[in-house]
Amino acid sequence: MAQIDTRGMSCPQPVLxxxxxxxVCSIEVTVLVDSKTAKSNVERYLNLTGYSINTIExxxxxxxxxxxx
Amino acid sequence: xxxxxxxIFTGALIGILAVILVRFGNPVNMGIxxxxxxxxxxxxxxxxxxxxxxxxxxxxxxxxxxxxxxAFGKKEFDVRGGSSPFIRFVLGFIVMIGALxxxxxxxxxxxxxxxxxxxxxxxxxxxxVGIIVGIIFLKSGFSLKRTYxxxxxxxxxxxxxNIVLFILLLTAPAFIFFSKKGPGAMHxxxxxxxxxxxxxxxxxxxxxxxxxxxxxxxxxxxDTYLILGFISIFVFATLGNLYFGFYKLGxxxxxxxxxxxxxxxxxxALAGWGSVLLGGCPLRQLILASEGNVDxxxxxxxxxxxxxxxxxxxxxxxxxxPSPNGKIAVFIGFALLLIIAYFNLEQDVKAAVKGGVKVGAx
Numbered sequence: 001m002a003q004i005d006t007r008g009m010s011c012p013q014p015v016l017x018x019x020x021x022x023x024v025c026s027i028e029v030t031v032l033v034d035s036k037t038a039k040s041n042v043e044r045y046l047n048l049t050g051y052s053i054n055t056i057e058x059x060x061x062x063x064x065x066x067x068x069x
Numbered sequence: 070x071x072x073x074x075x076x077i078f079t080g081a082l083i084g085i086l087a088v089i090l091v092r093f094g095n096p097v098n099m100g101i102x103x104x105x106x107x108x109x110x111x112x113x114x115x116x117x118x119x120x121x122x123x124x125x126x127x128x129x130x131x132x133x134x135x136x137x138x139x140a141f142g143k144k145e146f147d148v149r150g151g152s153s154p155f156i157r158f159v160l161g162f163i164v165m166i167g168a169l170x171x172x173x174x175x176x177x178x179x180x181x182x183x184x185x186x187x188x189x190x191x192x193x194x195x196x197x198v199g200i201i202v203g204i205i206f207l208k209s210g211f212s213l214k215r216t217y218x219x220x221x222x223x224x225x226x227x228x229x230x231n232i233v234l235f236i237l238l239l240t241a242p243a244f245i246f247f248s249k250k251g252p253g254a255m256h257x258x259x260x261x262x263x264x265x266x267x268x269x270x271x272x273x274x275x276x277x278x279x280x281x282x283x284x285x286x287x288x289x290x291x292d293t294y295l296i297l298g299f300i301s302i303f304v305f306a307t308l309g310n311l312y313f314g315f316y317k318l319g320x321x322x323x324x325x326x327x328x329x330x331x332x333x334x335x336x337x338a339l340a341g342w343g344s345v346l347l348g349g350c351p352l353r354q355l356i357l358a359s360e361g362n363v364d365x366x367x368x369x370x371x372x373x374x375x376x377x378x379x380x381x382x383x384x385x386x387x388x389x390x391p392s393p394n395g396k397i398a399v400f401i402g403f404a405l406l407l408i409i410a411y412f413n414l415e416q417d418v419k420a421a422v423k424g425g426v427k428v429g430a431x
Contacts, residue, residue: 008215010152010364011282011348015290016207036145037277045290061147 001025006042007034007062014038015045022049031065032058039063073297079272080301086265087180087302088309090128093257097315097324098184100306101128101269103351104165104174104340105325107369108376108385109253110234113246116373117380121251125238127259130231131266132352133359136274137228138267140360143275148224149216150363156213156409157347157364161371162378163402164343164351169376169385170336170399171195172326174351175280175344178337179299181326183306185318188326188333195334196341200284203345206410207289211346213413216364224361227369235263252325274360279353281344325388332391332399339402346410 002025006014014033021029029051033039039055042065046053051067058064087100099105105122112123140146168174171192173181178196181189203211237245238259248254256262272278276298283296310316320328327333344350347368349357354372357365379385384398 008149008152008217010213010216012207012285012289013212013348019290035147040277044292044294048290048292061145 001028001030003030003032005032006038007032009038011037011041015041018042018045026069028066028068031067032062033065034062036061039065073294076276076278076294076298077301079276079278080298081305082272083176083269083278084180084183084302084305084307085309086269087183087306088313088315090257090262090265091315092313093261094255095257095262096252096255098181098186098310099173099177099252099325100180101265102173102177102180103129103355104168104372104376105172105177105252107351107372108165108169108379109248111373111376112248112253112380113237115244115246116377118246119380119385120246120253121248122253122380123246123248124253124256125234125245125247126256127235127238127262128266128269129355130235130238131263131268132270132273132355133228133231133266135267135270135272136356136359137270139271139274145274146224146361148219148221148361148363150219150223150367152216152364153213153413154364154367156413157368158371158374159405160343160347160409161354161368162375163405164340164347165372165375166379166384166395166398166402167199167336167339167341167343168351169379170391170395171333171340172336172386175337175340176302176350176352179280179302180306181323183303184310184324185307185316186323186326187318187320188323188328188330191330192333192337195337197284198334199338199341199343200281200345201288202338203342203410204285204289206414207345210415211410211413212415213346213348213364216362219363223363227358227363227366270356270359273352273356277353277356280350281341282349282353284341285345327386327388327390329386329390332386332396335399336386336391339399339406342406342410343402346406
């Protein structure tokens with residue numbers, strides 16, 4: 001499983017980092033994001049590419065997105 | 070409002086409001102233009118002395134305050150900064166140079182297309198090429214590094230600055246310059262312009278509409294969410310212009326535009342490439358600046374400085390075409406973008422991503 005921390009990264013890097021992580025480990029990935037924009041962008045990308053996702057809010061505007069194929 | 074309907078609605082409203090603003094006095098195909106309006110505001114403050122483009126544009130103030138209130142209400146106001154601030158300033162400066170070569174930001178490019186201005190089609194071609202070049206660097210690991218949490222006050226200052234600008238517009242003290250002729254003298258009444266800005270700011274904050282993001286995400290991720298807003302603005306601006314009789318198909322005789330295809334292309338290519346490196350078009354930067362992103366505030370300041378230099382040094386194009394100085398400035402802009410893009414490549418992006426290994430920490 002790949003874990004990536006995209007906190008503090010600006011658009012579109014959270015999605016790009018997710019994409020790159022999936023190239024290495026395509027089964028399962030966990031993405032940390034710290035804005036609602038990044039959250040919805042990463043979730044949309046994972047949905048588009050056929051992953052089932054589960055997001056939990058760790059703190060105000062900080063989310064952990066878990067995705068599985 | 071993270072739905073396709075939401076962004077199509079937002080685009081439609083922007084397209085229609087832009088035409089209504091023209092109906093009430095803004096220049097044709099310039100209902101809203103972030104680059105032009107920042108330039109006009111910089112002129113009103115005397116940062117440049119081009120006396121035809123000086124006015125504190127309430128649309129900008131409205132967009133900022135609308136986005137600020139929306140972000141605040143939705144608990145998304147979050148103060149951040151520290152992601153390559155001076156590089157962002159320079160990028161904002163360069164994007165403005167490109168926009169003033171073309172005569173409009175990406176949003177105005179879409180509005181010009183919606184008015185039948187075919188020069189904007191050439192601008193769009195340049196814009197797409199610029200975005201593709203930017204994407205190549207993004208894919209190669211371009212990054213402006215992380216942001217950090219900052220004090221609340223840091224984030225409140227930008228909306229406050231816009232309230233001060235509005236007071237200056239209302240009171241019109243002698244040291245503020247207002248154009249008596251030219252595009253700067255053409256404007257809808259301040260309350261209409263402010264109201265339009267407030268609506269646009271609030272909706273764009275919700276939907277994250279971005280001209281650069283639309284084309285970028287479609288190419289990079291095959292994600293069409295943002296580009297729907299772009300298309301919607303075009304469609305509804307076209308309909309609005311046809312309805313009010315502003316529509317004029319062709320290259321020549323267009324409002325605040327020139328017909329030099331090469332420089333329309335290069336201007337927008339510069340703006341597109343610079344905006345991809347920044348992560349969003351001028352409109353998006355304005356919204357981010359309003360929701361606490363201090364790096365975007367710095368970008369807006371860079372754009373203001375770029376606008377001031379563009380007019381002080383005769384870099385901006387006019388209806389007659391590009392200026393010799395402007396052509397040189399665009400080339401310097403491309404050289405700077407190449408340097409900035411190259412020296413911010415992180416070589417280890419892919420190497421860092423290994424199964425089971427945490428990646429992405431600085």
